[in-house]
Amino acid sequence: MTRAVILVVGDELLSGDRRDRNGLWLAQRFAARGVHLLGLHVVGDDLDVLTRAVQAAAAEADLVVLSGGLGPTEDDMTREALAAAAGVELVHDEDAWQAIQDCLTSRDRVPGAAERRQALVPEGGRWLPNAVGVAPGLALEIAGARVFAFPGVPREWRSMIEAHVLGALESGVPAAEAVVWVAGVPEGEVARRLEGAASLAAVTTASYPHDGEVELRYRATGEDASARVAAAEAETRERLGADVFDPPEGGRIEHVVVRELAARGWRLASAESVTGGLIARMITRVPGATAVYPVGWITYATEQKTARVRVDEELIEAHGVVSAEVAAAMAEGARAEAGVDVAVATTGTAGPGPLYQRGRAPIPAGRVYVAMAMEGRATEVLELSLPHPREMVQRLASVRALDLVRRAIQSVEPGAR
Amino acid sequence: MTRAVILVVGDELLSGDRRDRNGLWLAQRFAARGVHLLGLHVVGDDLDVLTRAVQAAAAEADLVVLSGGLGPTEDDMTREALAAAAGVELVHDEDAWQAIQDCLTSRDRVPGAAERRQALVPEGGRWLPNAVGVAPGLALEIAGARVFAFPGVPREWRSMIEAHVLGALESGVPAAEAVVWVAGVPEGEVARRLEGAASLAAVTTASYPHDGEVELRYRATGEDASARVAAAEAETRERLGADVFDPPEGGRIEHVVVRELAARGWRLASAESVTGGLIARMITRVPGATAVYPVGWITYATEQKTARVRVDEELIEAHGVVSAEVAAAMAEGARAEAGVDVAVATTGTAGPGPLYQRGRAPIPAGRVYVAMAMEGRATEVLELSLPHPREMVQRLASVRALDLVRRAIQSVEPGAR
Numbered sequence: 001m002t003r004a005v006i007l008v009v010g011d012e013l014l015s016g017d018r019r020d021r022n023g024l025w026l027a028q029r030f031a032a033r034g035v036h037l038l039g040l041h042v043v044g045d046d047l048d049v050l051t052r053a054v055q056a057a058a059a060e061a062d063l064v065v066l067s068g069g070l071g072p073t074e075d076d077m078t079r080e081a082l083a084a085a086a087g088v089e090l091v092h093d094e095d096a097w098q099a100i101q102d103c104l105t106s107r108d109r110v111p112g113a114a115e116r117r118q119a120l121v122p123e124g125g126r127w128l129p130n131a132v133g134v135a136p137g138l139a140l141e142i143a144g145a146r147v148f149a150f151p152g153v154p155r156e157w158r159s160m161i162e163a164h165v166l167g168a169l170e171s172g173v174p175a176a177e178a179v180v181w182v183a184g185v186p187e188g189e190v191a192r193r194l195e196g197a198a199s200l201a202a203v204t205t206a207s208y209p210h211d212g213e214v215e216l217r218y219r220a221t222g223e224d225a226s227a228r229v230a231a232a233e234a235e236t237r238e239r240l241g242a243d244v245f246d247p248p249e250g251g252r253i254e255h256v257v258v259r260e261l262a263a264r265g266w267r268l269a270s271a272e273s274v275t276g277g278l279i280a281r282m283i284t285r286v287p288g289a290t291a292v293y294p295v296g297w298i299t300y301a302t303e304q305k306t307a308r309v310r311v312d313e314e315l316i317e318a319h320g321v322v323s324a325e326v327a328a329a330m331a332e333g334a335r336a337e338a339g340v341d342v343a344v345a346t347t348g349t350a351g352p353g354p355l356y357q358r359g360r361a362p363i364p365a366g367r368v369y370v371a372m373a374m375e376g377r378a379t380e381v382l383e384l385s386l387p388h389p390r391e392m393v394q395r396l397a398s399v400r401a402l403d404l405v406r407r408a409i410q411s412v413e414p415g416a417r
Numbered sequence: 418m419t420r421a422v423i424l425v426v427g428d429e430l431l432s433g434d435r436r437d438r439n440g441l442w443l444a445q446r447f448a449a450r451g452v453h454l455l456g457l458h459v460v461g462d463d464l465d466v467l468t469r470a471v472q473a474a475a476a477e478a479d480l481v482v483l484s485g486g487l488g489p490t491e492d493d494m495t496r497e498a499l500a501a502a503a504g505v506e507l508v509h510d511e512d513a514w515q516a517i518q519d520c521l522t523s524r525d526r527v528p529g530a531a532e533r534r535q536a537l538v539p540e541g542g543r544w545l546p547n548a549v550g551v552a553p554g555l556a557l558e559i560a561g562a563r564v565f566a567f568p569g570v571p572r573e574w575r576s577m578i579e580a581h582v583l584g585a586l587e588s589g590v591p592a593a594e595a596v597v598w599v600a601g602v603p604e605g606e607v608a609r610r611l612e613g614a615a616s617l618a619a620v621t622t623a624s625y626p627h628d629g630e631v632e633l634r635y636r637a638t639g640e641d642a643s644a645r646v647a648a649a650e651a652e653t654r655e656r657l658g659a660d661v662f663d664p665p666e667g668g669r670i671e672h673v674v675v676r677e678l679a680a681r682g683w684r685l686a687s688a689e690s691v692t693g694g695l696i697a698r699m700i701t702r703v704p705g706a707t708a709v710y711p712v713g714w715i716t717y718a719t720e721q722k723t724a725r726v727r728v729d730e731e732l733i734e735a736h737g738v739v740s741a742e743v744a745a746a747m748a749e750g751a752r753a754e755a756g757v758d759v760a761v762a763t764t765g766t767a768g769p770g771p772l773y774q775r776g777r778a779p780i781p782a783g784r785v786y787v788a789m790a791m792e793g794r795a796t797e798v799l800e801l802s803l804p805h806p807r808e809m810v811q812r813l814a815s816v817r818a819l820d821l822v823r824r825a826i827q828s829v830e831p832g833a834r
Contacts, residue, residue, distance in 0.1 A: 014454045016445030017625055017634060019436075028433030037431040038466050040459040049455050049477065056473055060466065208434055217434060270715075276701025277694035280715045284693025285808050287769055294718035295725065298687075298697045301711035308712065352704055391702050 001221070002035045002169065005057035009069035009078055010152060011044045022067040022157045029166060034175035034221030035063070045069060047077045047084065054085035058142040065165060068152030070135040072114035078149050079120050079138065086142045088123040092116075096127040096136045103134045132159045139164070176225040178233040180216040183253050183403040185243045187214050193239050199231040211392065212399030213253055242407060253402045254282040260406060261292040261342070263414040268405065269338035270296035271309045271330040273321075274348035274368055278398040295338050299330065309333035309345075320360050322347050324381040327369035335373045342409065344401050345371045348384070350393040365390075368397040372404045380404060418638070419452045419586065422474035426486035426495055427569060428461045439484040439574045446583060451592030451638035452480070462486060464494045464501065471502035475562040482582060485569030487552040489531035495566050496537050496555065503559045505540040509533075513544040513553045520551045549576045556581070593642040595650040599631040600670050600820040602660050607631050610656050616648040628809065629816030630670055662823060670819045671699040677823065678709035678759070680831040685822065686755035687713035688726045688747040690738075691765035691785055695815040712755050716747065726750035726762075737777050739764050741798040744786035752790045759826065761818050762788045765801070767810040783810050787818040791825050793834075 008023045023040045030037050038061055043053050050069070057064040069078030083090045097119035101111045118135050121127050125140030128148075133156040138149045150160040182190050187209040194200060200218070208215040218232045237244050245256050261268055270279050270293075280296040283289050297308045302321045305311040310333030311326060319325040330345035349355040351365025366386040373379045384400060386393045425440045440457045447454050455478055460470050467486070474481040486495030500507045514536035518528045535552050538544050542557030545565075550573040555566040567577040599607050604626045611617060617635070625632040635649045654661055662673050678685055687696050687710075697713040700706050714725045719738045722728040727750030728743060736742040747762035766772040768782025783803040790796045801817060803810045 012623070014444055014457060015448040015623065016441050016443075017448070017623055019441060024433050024436060026433075027431055031432040031434070038461060038463065039470065040431060042457040044455060046455065052473070052477065053456065056469070060469065206429065206432060206434060215434075217432075272697075276706065277697025277713060277715070278701075280689075280694025281698045281811075284695075284715070284717065285811065287807060289693065290717060293715075295721040296694060296715035296717070298694070298701070298710075298713035298715075300701065300707060300713070304712040390704060394698075394702065 002063050003061045004030055004035050004037050004063040004065065005061040006037065006040045006065050006067070007050075007053055007057060008040070008042045008067045008152070009045060009050060010042075011075075013042045014044050020067075022152060022154060025154075025158065026065060026067075026161060029161070031219065032175065032177045033166070033169050034219075034225075035169060045075050045077050047080055050077055050081035051084040054081055054142065054147065058085065058145040058147060061145055063165075064142070064145050064147045065161070066147070066149040067157055070118065070138070070149060070151050072118055072135075076117075079117075079122070082125070082138060082140060082142075082147065082149060083122040085147075086122055086124070086140060088125075090120040091123050093119050093121040093127055096121060099127075099129060099136060100134055103130075128160065128164050130156055130160060131163065132156050137164060175219070175221040176229040178218045178229045180218075180233055180236050180240075181245050181247055181252075182214040182216065182240055182243050183212065183245055183399060184407070185214070185240075190214050190216070190240070190243075194236060197232075197235045197239065199228070199235040202228045203232045205232070210252075211395045212403075242410070245403070245406060251286075252282075253399055253406060255286050257402050257406050257409070258283060258286040258289055258292055260409045262288060264341075264409065264412065266292065266341035266409065267338075268293050269334045269340045269343045271305075271334035271343065271345040272296065272298050273300055273305065273330070273346055274350050275346045275394050275398045275401065276300060276350075278394050279344060279346070279401055282398060282402065294340065297334065305330055305333075305347075309337055320357060320363075322349055322355060322363050322367060322369065324369050324371075324383060327371035328373070328379045328381050331371035331373035332379055335375075342372065342374045342405060344405050345373075346397055346401055348393070348397065350390045350397075352390060366393050368393065370397060370401040370404060372401070372408055374408050377408065380408070419480050420478045421447055421452050421454050421480040421482065422478040423454065423457045424467075424470055424474060424481065424483045425457070425459045425569070426462060426467060426483060427459075428492075430459045431461050437484075438571060439569060442571075442575065443482060443484075443578060446578070448636065449592065449594045450583070450586050451636075451642075452586060462492050462494050464497055467494055467498035468501040471498055471559065471564065475502065475559040475564060478562055480582075481559070481562050481564040482578070483564070483566040484574055487535065487555070487566060487568050489535055489552075493534075496534075496539070499542070499555060499557060499559075499564065499566060500539040502564075503539055503541070503557060505542075507537040508540050510536050510538040510544055513538060516544075516546060516553060517551055520547075545577065545581050547573055547577060548580065549573050554581060592636070592638045593646040595635045595646045597633040597635075597650055597653050597657075598662050598664055598669075599633065599657055599660050600629065600662055600816060601824070602631070602657075604631050607633070607657070607660075611653060614649075614652045614656065616645070616652040619645045620649045622649070627669075628812045629820075659824060659827070662820070668703075669699075670816055670823060672703050674819050674823050674826070675700060675703040675706055675709055677826045679705060681758075681826065681829065681834070683709065683758035683826065684755075685710050686751045686757045686760045688722075688751035688760065688762040689713065689715050690717055690722065690747070690763055691767050692763045692811050692815045692818065693717060693767075695811050696761060696763070696818055699815060699819065711757065714751065722747055722750075722764075726754055737774060737780075739766055739772060739780050739784060739786065741786050741788075741800060744788035745790070745796045745798050748788035748790035749796055752792075759789065759791045759822060761822050762790075763814055763818055765810070765814065767807045767814075769807060782807075785810065785814040787814060787821055789818070789821045789825055794825065797821060797825070 128137035135151040335343035348368030354362040368384040545554035552568040728746040752760035765785030771779040785801040
């Protein structure tokens with residue numbers, strides 16, 4: 001198994017203001033290919049520190065990849081550090097210089113002395129072409145390790161990693177990966193329901209909670225990697241049933257709701273109180289939401305629940321505005337008012353602090369009622385107690401609301417009605 | 418100046434699935450206090466790799482801080498690595514064990530052999546109390562460097578850093594920092610308007626765009642640090658005028674809108690099309706939004722703009738649904754329908770791809786109209802062209818809309834009406 005170290009170079013990443021993304025991106029790709037990552041190091045533009053970091057990485061890894069520090073200015077130290085770590089000189093490479101000039105000229109820029117520095121290559125190493133930018137990459141061997149350096153501009157970094165690093169890895173050890181998404185069930189409960197699953201013992205498992213959605217990631221390398229990952233995925237799906245949802249690549253629960261509505265030609269409306277527009281925002285971030293989501297209300301003030309989505313004042317008086325009855329009435333009223341197939345509603349108190357109402361017991365922060373009204377089906381209400389900060393309450397409640405809608409829609413086959 | 422290295426420990430941070438937050442948090446605090454951070458390293462739960470990383474860090478820094486790997490399981494390697502790096506044994510510390518037992522007992526948990534491992538301290542080092550969790554921290558000296566290790570649970574990490582590390586630093590080199598937030602102006606325009614500002618040359622400046630808000634950060638260390646930072650801040654405020662907004666600690670533009678509405682006893686309504694609920698969501702994430710935001714509409718479908726916020730069908734017919742006229746009518750209609758002081762509205766097309774409507778020229782993705790209607794003031798409309806992906810269009814448009822509201826509100830002194 002390849003042992004790798006990633007070195008990300010740049011003072012701006014050490015002030016805490018700007019977060020490195022390149023290292024994380026490559027770490028994900030290494031993980032999917034069975035590369036064992038020993039460390040992900042961010043170091044400043046300091047020649048000595050960087051040189052020692054390269055030497056230490058080359059001593060313990062087979063593969064070292066550097067991001068950044070290849071620009072034309074004197075602050076850019078990566079070339080010098082690689083040469084120093086290898087104990088060689090930097091030499092001008094005429095082919096690299098030609099490539100740099102061609103790129104600059106094609107962008108109507110005039111190559112100068114500064115850019116000429118980018119054609120310096122450590123003796124014994126080689127430059128690597130950059131299809132989307134000016135700065136060439138570098139490759140050399142240090143202490144038996146393959147060492148690569150690429151520009152830190154994310155577009156250039158990704159393109160060059162794909163061109164020069166990942167291709168070479170793919171011929172190595174077989175590796176496989178599967179992802180299963182779960183909603184409506186806490187992470188601990190997911191773990192409990194997967195306990196003792198034999199197929200999971202044959203893969204590397206990881207479980208990541210994302211504010212109410214749980215991402216299960218299974219990985220294997222070596223013999224039968226694909227078969228073992230497939231078995232783990234199948235057993236998981238069998239045990240978790242309808243709690244599993246299948247978002248499109250890069251998507252989440254809201255993408256599934258929009259897709260399933262569209263597949264049935266149905267439309268959704270929303271009436272939000274405690275979630276304050278977050279459900280609407282999640283739905284409308286999905287391209288194509290226009291076709292399935294005509295209207296939503298944020299009925300944040302109590303009287304607006306009556307004025308906009310037909311909730312009886314007397315019902316509010318009888319049960320309080322944070323109640324299962326009011327949530328159900330909001331969903332039913334929104335469905336009728338909008339004339340749609342499905343409606344979702346929320347009422348609750350996100351905090352901080354409990355909700356005090358005259359003549360009623362205080363309602364603790366995090367108490368939320370989520371309701372779903374659908375044609376030809378009894379209205380459903382969930383009571384949630386979410387002991388979390390305000391925004392997390394809103395987020396968890398929105399995901400549960402969308403998951404309630406997803407389950408109801410998916411219970412009807414497309415074309416069945 | 419103190420030279421520091423941060424070591425974050427944990428296999429789960431090397432798979433690319435989970436991002437380290439502790440290191441970034443401490444890096445920010447170091448930057449604000451003038452500590453020179455040499456590196457921020459993420460390493461796995463591997464005794465050899467971690468031991469070498471500690472030794473290398475102690476050799477080049479005065480201060481080394483580790484996050485994580487102090488739990489009760491055999492996977493937790495930080496204690497062992499510290500002892501190995503220092504060349505000493507781990508010894509049981511009875512006081513640490515007592516503190517661990519007290520904490521567990523107070524949580525109705527029974528201390529066992531696993532937890533007893535957490536009372537191991539490298540010989541010559543000392544344990545540090547954890548006010549919010551079980552695992553004690555560790556402090557020792559290695560190769561002349563002060564080395565600290567704290568649990569990786571963010572709440573515990575932050576509490577212990579504040580208790581045991583930052584206090585000791587504050588007596589060092591004087592350092593100062595100021596932050597100025599700007600909205601409604603692109604980052605490039607901010608830079609142009611600050612060009613040649615003499616006071617900025619005497620501080621370290623950084624500019625961070627946050628989806629339509631720009632954060633300017635000024636830092637200085639040494640002689641007159643506070644005075645230099647204050648002068649830079651003052652000159653920035655003078656040059657940028659009303660483009661500067663002053664959010665509360667940790668807040669953004671929506672916090673200012675809610676605060677300024679509350680200060681005047683005013684209420685806001687929203688009618689969103691292209692932003693799909695994001696404006697509502699931003700406002701309602703602010704505690705106290707209830708008092709100033711009674712109602713919002715997502716009038717996503719064209720006919721809903723007529724049905725909900727009184728936009729004339731003929732106006733839509735005449736100008737198209739994505740037009741300045743419709744945005745203005747939505748804001749005015751929402752204000753009248755809700756009976757509030759101010760209303761904000763958006764219409765546009767977020768993409769992907771242009772909007773085609775029968776008998777009209779296609780509207781390019783990213784075209785947005787943002788409108789604000791306020792009592793006693795002419796309705797204002799901004800036309801935006803945002804050549805960005807869908808979610809970024811929605812985000813940038815929402816920030817501009819809230820900034821339009823902020824400027825209008827702030828043009829009236831509290832109590833003036």
